[in-house]
Amino acid sequence: MAYLEWDHNRDLSEDRRHALFTLAQLTASTDSVPPRLRLPGLDPDLTYTVTVRPEFPFTQAHPSTAAPWITHGTLRARGAVLAALGPAAPLLDPAQCLVLEVRATDDPDRG
Incomplete structure (x- = not known):
């Protein structure tokens, strides 16, 4: 997808x-339908909360396809699901970005 830049595992x-x-x-x-955003590198057994960072204002470019x-504001899912399927990406306008x-x-001591 030359029109999208998906940066993962860097941070x-x-x-x-x-x-x-x-x-x-x-x-x-x-x-008309953006790709799913697979989030590799997460612990498959942990549950994660995914949010859009407020420092980078995001205006839904196409509200009818939000x-x-x-x-809703957040997404909760296991690392295995986020890596294999990933959340749905929004449609963005050119020069627009989204930081998740x-x-x-x-509990980190899940032993």
């Missing part, structure tokens, strides 16, 4: 409990 903590992922729309897209989890913060919500 993943050593313990895999916290990560930042960025999605940037480089040019106009002809796709990703429900973004409209992913934080583990399980």
Whole structure:
């Protein structure tokens, strides 16, 4: 997808409990349905909360096709699900980006 830049694994903590992922729309897209955003490198057994970082204002470019989890504000899922399927990406306008913060919500001493 030459029109999208999906940056992952660059900002993943050593313990895999916290990560930042960025999605940037480089040019106009002809796709009516954006791809799913697979989040590799997370602990498959932990549950994570995915949120959009507020420091990078995100305006839903196409409200009629909004990703429900973004409209809701957060998404909670296991690391295995986020790596295999990933959340639905929103449709973005050119030069628009989205920064996702992913934080583990399980007890780190899960033994």
